[in-house]
Every structure is written in structure tokens, then in C-alpha cells.
Amino acid sequence: MLLTIPGTNKSEMKKTVSANRMENLKLKRRLELAKRGHKLLKDKQDELMRNFLELIDTIRGLRSRTENALIKALRRFTKATCELSPAKQRALFAVPGVQFRLSVETRRLMNLRIPAFDAELEGNPFAYSLRETDPEVDFALKEIASALELLLKLAEAEKKMSLLADELDRTRRRVNALEYTLIPDLGDTIKYISQKLEELERSNLTRLMKVKEIIEAEH
Amino acid sequence: METYKTAVVGDIATCLPFRAMGVEAVIAEETENLCEAVDRLIKSREYGAIFVAENIAERLSEIIESALYKPLPSIILIPTVTGSLGKGRNVIRETMKRAAGRDIMGEED
Known part of the structure; x- marks a missing residue:
């Protein structure tokens, strides 16, 4: 007996179930699982949000500090080199005396790799002609170096922020799908099957009573 | 633990001091196809962090967005000599919108 369940077309998926006890039992188990999954995901979402908000707080301060430090350093550098011609500037710093390397370690936060x-x-870093540059350039570069450190911290924090935001978005979608689609759908279907079964029970009972009546009338 | 390179993308005044510190510089004035150049940096998978000057961020917005939710590289906007345009803060706000599903900061900043 295959039936299309009325009242479940809230969701687009059309469900055809056979109204029997086995099916009902299966659906009840699925509902139980969905509820447990929903609770877990909700917990995960809360934890992600807590992490995210904490991070936002730090990023705010870090960004303004970094921006200020960088602007200051850049201005100092520009002032220090403004007397040189652009071609000269380029030539002086064309081959840097330092290698800047970034070592990256992957940390885990829940299922995320950060x-x-x-x-x-x-x-x-001071491998340029000292005769042709103002000593101020050295100081400006030192400032740039410390700004660079802040910049790296910011880059790390902002990457973590984006990754967390993405995961939060996905988790929220899943929580919503469970909460507003799957769980109500399963509930409706279970209710429908139980009613159908009760209805069958009742019709069977009346049939038996009728049969009994007929048998009694014959005797 | 792996080692990556760092790059900066921007005008010459922003790039030079970084270059002096050993950060690879993509100078906007000297690069014909900036989008392609930055795309190459990302696709090479050799760069861990890329700093993009705010004043050219718009030209690269698509590329920046495409790398936003990948583990690497981390692309952040930096102010230039002329001062901050506030675009870096906007990024934080946009990310919060995505995380919360709506704008929870309102008119705060």
C-alpha cells in the first residue's frame, strides 16, 4: 500500500511511504537520530559563535593598531626616500638583503584546519647603499619590520575569522534544515502512519462486529 | 610546518619598503595585468600571506573573494601612505554578516 502523504508537501521532496508498523518504527528511529544530530549541531554552532565573537574583538583592536603602525612606518619611509629619484629608489631596494619566510603551522579547531x-x-635588511640614503631610512625600515609582525598576526587572525564564518554559515544551514524541514516532516509522516494504522484497526473491528452480527442472526 | 612566501600588492610607495624587507612585491604601476599576476600568486600555492593595498582592492575583489574561505593564502587589505580607507574594517563587517546570517552590528561603527 503506497501512499503519498498529504500535508507534507511543505518540503519539495515527495515522500511515498507504506503505512505499516515497520515503516513507522524506522521513521521514529530516524526522527530520534535527527533530533540528536540537531542538538549536536546546535552545540557546535554555539561554540563556533563564541570563538568567532572572541576573535572579532581581538581583530578590531589589532586592525587599528596595525593600520596605524603601518601608515606611520610607510610615511616615515616615504619621507626618508623622497629626495631620491624614483629610478634610484627602485635601484636601491631592487635586491633585498633579507629573505622573508613564513612558516605555517596548521592548528585544529573542531573540524577546521587553521x-x-x-x-x-x-x-x-640594511643591505643598500648607506652613502646614498638618509639614516632615517634605517629607522623607517625598523618600523616597517615591526609593522610587518603585526600584519602577520592580523593575516592569521583574519584568515581564522573567514574560516570560522564559513563554517558557521554551513552549520547554521544544517541546523535550519533539520529544525524546519526534516524533523517536522518526519513528525508529520509518523503521525500520518499512526492515524492510518488506527483507522485500519477500527475498520477491522467494525467488520468483525458486523460478521459476528450476521452469524448470530443466522442461528 | 611548511615555509611559504609573502607578497605585497600595491602602488610603488607601499611596495618598496616591503620589498626592502624581503617581501615579494607586485607593483601595480608596473604590472600590465594585475588580476592575472595576483591570480598566479594564489595558484602557485607558494604564498602564505598576501597584503593588498586598499586603493587597488576593488580591481582584485573577485580574486580576493575566491581565496577568502580557503585555508591559504591569507589575503588582507592594508592601508597606503595616504591613510586608511576603512576597507579593512568593512571586511570584518562583511564576514560577521556571513557568520550571523544578518547584520548584527547595526550602526555601531
């Missing part, structure tokens, strides 16, 4: 940055400087 990169953590660490900077490695190799060599001497």
Missing part, C-alpha cells in the same frame, strides 16, 4: 604564521628573517 593556519598559524611565524616569520623568519634571514640576512641583513
Whole structure:
């Protein structure tokens, strides 16, 4: 006996179930599982949100600090080199004396892999003509170096922020799908099957009573 | 633990000091097809962090977005010599919108 369940077309998926006890039992188990999954996902969502909001707080402060430090350093550098011609500037810094390497470690936060940055400087950053540049350039570059450290922290934090946001978005979609589609759908279907079964029970009972009546009338 | 490179994309005044510190620089004025150049940086998978100057971020918005939810590289917007345009803060706000499903910060900043 295959039936299309009325009242479940809230969701687009059309469900055809056979109204029997086995099916009902199966659906009840699925509902139980869906509810448990929903609770777990909800917990995960809360935990992600807590992490995310904490991170946002730090990022706000970090960004303004970094921006200020960087702007200051850039301005200092520009002032220090403004007397040189653009071609000269380029030539002076064309071959840097340092190698800037970024070592990346992957940390785990729940199911997410989040990169953590660490900077490695190799060599001497002041490998340019000291005769042709103002000593101010050295100081500006030192400032740039400390701004760079902040920038890396910011890059790490903002990457974590985006990854968390993405995971939050996905988790929220899943929670909503369970909460507003799957769980109500299963509930409706279970209710429908139980009613159908009760109805069968009743019709069977009346049939038996009728049969009994007929038998009694014959005797 | 793996080692990656770092790059900066921007005008020459922003790029030069970074280059002096050993960060690879993509200078906007000297690069013919900026989008392609940055795309190559990302696709090479050799870069862990890329700093993009705010004033050219719009030209690269598509590429930046495409890398946003990948583990690497981390692309962040940086202010230039002329000061901050506030685009970096906007990124934070946009991300919050995505995380919460709606704008929960309202008019706060």
C-alpha cells in the first residue's frame, strides 16, 4: 500500500511511504537520530559563535593598531626616500638583503584546519647603499619590520575569522534544515502512519462486529 | 610546518619598503595585468600571506573573494601612505554578516 502523504508537501521532496508498523518504527528511529544530530549541531554552532565573537574583538583592536603602525612606518619611509629619484629608489631596494619566510603551522579547531604564521628573517635588511640614503631610512625600515609582525598576526587572525564564518554559515544551514524541514516532516509522516494504522484497526473491528452480527442472526 | 612566501600588492610607495624587507612585491604601476599576476600568486600555492593595498582592492575583489574561505593564502587589505580607507574594517563587517546570517552590528561603527 503506497501512499503519498498529504500535508507534507511543505518540503519539495515527495515522500511515498507504506503505512505499516515497520515503516513507522524506522521513521521514529530516524526522527530520534535527527533530533540528536540537531542538538549536536546546535552545540557546535554555539561554540563556533563564541570563538568567532572572541576573535572579532581581538581583530578590531589589532586592525587599528596595525593600520596605524603601518601608515606611520610607510610615511616615515616615504619621507626618508623622497629626495631620491624614483629610478634610484627602485635601484636601491631592487635586491633585498633579507629573505622573508613564513612558516605555517596548521592548528585544529573542531573540524577546521587553521593556519598559524611565524616569520623568519634571514640576512641583513640594511643591505643598500648607506652613502646614498638618509639614516632615517634605517629607522623607517625598523618600523616597517615591526609593522610587518603585526600584519602577520592580523593575516592569521583574519584568515581564522573567514574560516570560522564559513563554517558557521554551513552549520547554521544544517541546523535550519533539520529544525524546519526534516524533523517536522518526519513528525508529520509518523503521525500520518499512526492515524492510518488506527483507522485500519477500527475498520477491522467494525467488520468483525458486523460478521459476528450476521452469524448470530443466522442461528 | 611548511615555509611559504609573502607578497605585497600595491602602488610603488607601499611596495618598496616591503620589498626592502624581503617581501615579494607586485607593483601595480608596473604590472600590465594585475588580476592575472595576483591570480598566479594564489595558484602557485607558494604564498602564505598576501597584503593588498586598499586603493587597488576593488580591481582584485573577485580574486580576493575566491581565496577568502580557503585555508591559504591569507589575503588582507592594508592601508597606503595616504591613510586608511576603512576597507579593512568593512571586511570584518562583511564576514560577521556571513557568520550571523544578518547584520548584527547595526550602526555601531
